[in-house]
Amino acid sequence: MNASLVLLSVLALLLAGFSFIFVKDYVAHKDQLESETNFVTSGIIGMVVNFFDTLGIGSFAPTTALLRTFKQIDDRVLPGTLNVACTIPVIVEAFAFIRAVEVEPITLTSMLVAASVGSYFGAGFMSKLPKATVQRVMAVALGLAGLVMLAQMLGIFPGGGEAIGLTGVALVIGVVGNMILGALMTAGVGLYAPCMALVYLLGMSPAVAFPIMMGSCAYLMPICSVKFIKEGAYNRKASMAIAVFGVVGVLIAVFLVTSLPLTVLKWLVVCVIAYTSISMFKASKTA
Numbered sequence: 001m002n003a004s005l006v007l008l009s010v011l012a013l014l015l016a017g018f019s020f021i022f023v024k025d026y027v028a029h030k031d032q033l034e035s036e037t038n039f040v041t042s043g044i045i046g047m048v049v050n051f052f053d054t055l056g057i058g059s060f061a062p063t064t065a066l067l068r069t070f071k072q073i074d075d076r077v078l079p080g081t082l083n084v085a086c087t088i089p090v091i092v093e094a095f096a097f098i099r100a101v102e103v104e105p106i107t108l109t110s111m112l113v114a115a116s117v118g119s120y121f122g123a124g125f126m127s128k129l130p131k132a133t134v135q136r137v138m139a140v141a142l143g144l145a146g147l148v149m150l151a152q153m154l155g156i157f158p159g160g161g162e163a164i165g166l167t168g169v170a171l172v173i174g175v176v177g178n179m180i181l182g183a184l185m186t187a188g189v190g191l192y193a194p195c196m197a198l199v200y201l202l203g204m205s206p207a208v209a210f211p212i213m214m215g216s217c218a219y220l221m222p223i224c225s226v227k228f229i230k231e232g233a234y235n236r237k238a239s240m241a242i243a244v245f246g247v248v249g250v251l252i253a254v255f256l257v258t259s260l261p262l263t264v265l266k267w268l269v270v271c272v273i274a275y276t277s278i279s280m281f282k283a284s285k286t287a
Helices: 005-028 039-054 058-068 075-100 105-126 131-153 167-184 192-200 206-231 236-256 264-285
Strands: none
Touching: 005 075, 005 105, 005 206, 005 236, 039 058, 039 075, 039 236, 058 075, 058 131, 058 167, 075 105, 075 131, 075 206, 075 236, 105 167, 105 206, 131 192, 131 264, 167 206, 192 206
16 A cells, blocks of 8 residues: 555545534534624635635635635634544545645655644644734734735745655754644635745755645644534534535536736735735624
8 A cells, every 4th residue: 555545545534534524513503603703705705715726825814815705703612623624625635736746755744744733732722812812813824825825926935846745844844834834824814825845945956845735734624623623613514504505616627727827916916915914803802
């Protein structure tokens, strides 16, 4: 049994366990679902952002911006909602990319495990923070994510190399870096842009970024999301809508889209991130 098959088998078990806990919690609270949330509106948001997430844009920042713009959610539960809502769509993405792109097994496995460990400890901390603190943390997190994405677009980060794996000091840096990114995921920081930057800076092939970043998210999100679910620190209706419609968006991107000009969209996302970060910081002052 090769490494990718083992990773996908474990991922399938995580998907089954998470789905059971998620659906059980949703059903148990079906009479207490959030009145401010419209299932269809949140679902459409989920389908759109996860479509572009599959193409490498990332989903956390756009989802945050759209949920707040359409007044679908309380800021206090944003980190938990982002993680719970996007878990199943991201696992579907990981199934597509882990098999399609070759990555050295030790590198892929160690970076996925590191991200999961980071997320476990991060979720326990984030789920207990008050609303104003969450808003400030997310404002800073979004700002950092936007800067990383902008740096990539301006060519400040190198374009990567040809390696499909890491060894020695580079592997240690990759593992520690991904552990930190896993912890930041629980604060609402999307892992895609910074993970892609990390992969590039370590001299790996740009194509390798996709299975690493999507696999990292797919492994860490069920783990941290279960903690958010148990704490009740997420929006149940929005999460279910985004999860269901998000899978549709992923499948459309995987099977129907072969290429798409994304430069203009990336600039738009950076602008949206900047606006959302500033508005969230201002909101924290009145929370």
